[in-house]
Amino acid sequence: MNKIWFFMIIFGMIMAAITGKVEVVNEVLLTDVQEAVVFAISLTGIMAVWLGLMNIANKSGLMDSFSKLMRPFTRLLFPSIPANHPAISAIVMNMVANMLGAGNSATALGLKAIEELQTLNTNKKTATNAMCMFLVINMSSIQIIPLTVLKIRADAGSIMPSEIIITSLIASTVSTIVGIAACKILEGR
């Protein structure tokens, strides 16, 4: 991340200088950075709601039952997570929210999941295999109804805005499977 970040910024600076758009840097400092803060704040509410609900589910024992139910499925992908660990239900709930396109709810649940994974981590500065797997699945997640894309297509006057649902489903299934395979292969090294 360190190197990626550095090169993104330096490359951006150099390009701004070459193209004679140095004022862009100031614009980014003013607007994009503010967007980041607004995004974090806007996430706070939904985050609080889900963490509150998860706390209830944790105390009522619902999380345990849910984790047990999902165990056969998660054991394949996350062999290092012990049975009944709260990470499992958070991961599964994040996947469900992602599939349904509930973006901010998914992020809230996902953050909960990765915090739970961190409790299992022996070297806190380095990601575990389970974290890599979780993030790759999370990023490539299937979305059943890509609402924003449908909206853009409909606004542009598409005869059949929803015809891309099936192609998106197939494409993201392919990418998820490839991602899982890539993780499994790379973690073996």
Add this chain to the structure above:
Amino acid sequence: MELLKMISVMAIPLMMTIILLHGYIKKVNLYDAFVEGAGEGFKTAVRIMPYLIAIFLAIGLLRKSGGMNLVVGLLAPITKFLGIPSEVLPLALMRPFSGSGALGILKDIIESYGPDSFIGRVASTMMGSAETIFFTMAVYFGAIGVQKSKHTVPAALISHFAAVIASVVICSFMFR
């Protein structure tokens, strides 16, 4: 289609109802438990904020300086060789960095080529299937203070590449 839409709308309220009902039956002190958990939400939001700022800054610079366009230009011959239409290349490249940036590009593509053109369909499919890698990593790893991401980047990029290729191939089959 309508059924799918209904499931999408119903699922989150349903999840909330089940959690609350189950908690009520098990005699959990719902209100206290909710408030106690919700307090954590603020801490997490504040904790991820610096990482969000860092990544928004880098992405903003890369986009607005024209750096992204240069990379697109350099990669065009390679992707042409792979059969990816060069019109959707900016989208394929932007997607790993920024969801909202990619959405802007998708809008441009659809407006200039039409939603029902081959290009428009490939772009829509790509948007629905490819991933926001660096943003997600910054937020999630930032939240827990992980600095070494191990094989997350290569695995995510491989997966993204698969999504891009799959979008083109599937659309070629379905729409041509």
